[in-house]
Amino acid sequence: MNKKEDIVFAALKLAPDWTARPFSSMKAMKQLRNTFAHAKPQAFEMDEVVExxxxxxxxxxxxIGPKWEKDCMPEPVLAAYDDLKEVWKAMFEASGPDRLSNNGPWHRRHHLHWRCRAGVPIINAV
Structure with a gap:
């Protein structure tokens, strides 16, 4: 996905398959977030004759609605929510007790900031 995700998943020794669920949902939700955060006006032409x-x-x-509108319907949102809970669980389990303590192998070298917004994990690597 990008460098931040690569750092986090490498630290957790996880190799996500971004083309398959549940990780594909994580990618899709990030793209949806970016669509809203960096929105640009879009124009299209429709030329159809109907008798x-x-x-x-x-x-x-x-x-004639925007493409993202379908991603905001209940079915894909709830499926993505379930997938993101799976990703969060896998990440948490991979972190292990040693990684969560101050004596972990990358204490002081890398820090992960874990937080949650509306039940969706947000991880910032710094």
Whole structure:
């Protein structure tokens, strides 16, 4: 994903497969976060001719919303939430008691700041 994640997962001796769940959800949620944090206006053209009788198109919906809108629906959000809990658990278990103490192998060399927002783990490596 990027250098911060590489540092964290290397320290935990985990080799995530970013193409498979649960780690693909972590990547997708980071991309969604970046979409909101660094939003840019988007324009598109739609050119479609539809021939129909009066009332035939009533209630039909054309998908002209932004691509991220589908990622904010309950099903993908809840699936990502479950996946991120799995990732968090794997990271916590890989950290081991030695890594969480002041006597851990990388105490004073690397520090991980663990925090949680809305049940989703956020890890900053410094």
């Amino acid at each position: 129909a009788e009066v009332g035939e198109l009533d209630g039909k919906r054309y998908d």
